Amino acid sequence: MSMDSDTYRPFDPWRPTPVKEESRKQIVETHYFNVDRVAFSSAQVGQFERFILHENNGDTVGVLAVTADGKIPFVEQYRIPTHRWTLEIPAGHANAPSEQYLDVASRKLREEVGYEASKLTQFTRFINTPSFSSQYTALYLATGLKEVDRSAIGPETPRSAVRLYTQQEAMEMVTNGTIVDAKTIIAILRLHEGLLEHIGM
Incomplete structure (x- = not known):
């Protein structure tokens, strides 16, 4: 299977984000992890929310x-x-x-x-x-x-x-x-x- 050279680009995990974070609120705090409720917006779908888990004290x-x-x-x-x-x-x-x-x-x-x-x-x-x-x-x-x-x-x-x-x-x-x-x-x-x-x- 060949790729169109006009659309192919090397993978870049740090290229600009397609969404903008509008607000963030921590809604759960525990010994192991915290949970944030985050509001985003994008040109394609408008505004939306996600719940994001963060582990405490690193990996x-x-x-x-x-x-x-x-x-x-x-x-x-x-x-x-x-x-x-x-x-x-x-x-x-x-x-x-x-x-x-x-x-x-x-x-x-x-x-x-x-x-x-x-x-x-x-x-x-x-x-x-x-x-x-x-x-x-x-x-x-x-x-x-x-x-x-x-x-x-x-x-x-x-x-x-x-x-x-x-x-x-x-x-x-x-x-x-x-x-x-x-x-x-x-x-x-x-x-x-x-x-x-x-x-x-």
Whole structure:
């Protein structure tokens, strides 16, 4: 399929916006996120409103950990909005604006699956749901693992189970739909395609 050279342009994510923000009001404030009601206008459709979610204290941080014998630790999570259990890599967000992403990664690895890592390296960052949220997730690879006591207790999953799977087993669960969490799927696919070898695998 050919493109018309008169209409083709390189992709530019920062080109001028087609809409104008007219007003913004925060309508929800929580520990995890805030929600704004925002009014926009455009030449094509006139005025319209959107609800935009902002995560507090920066990015969500996820950790893909690999043990010395090639196993990946996952945590069982009960997720209230979808009324189901999920298998996920450990993840979370900063408790305060001063907590750095590396510190978040180290804390969640320890709390949720019971490991400390000698090396943590960020390997990707993505927007979770750009249609209604400004939330990003940063993913880290954790290697040089040492088992430690874990302490994570939450209202949804008071003492979540940790499961260890090989890379192949994890990939099979992505393929057959057992693993449905987006950050976990992205991390496993990056590992499966050999895209993390340059940072320590």
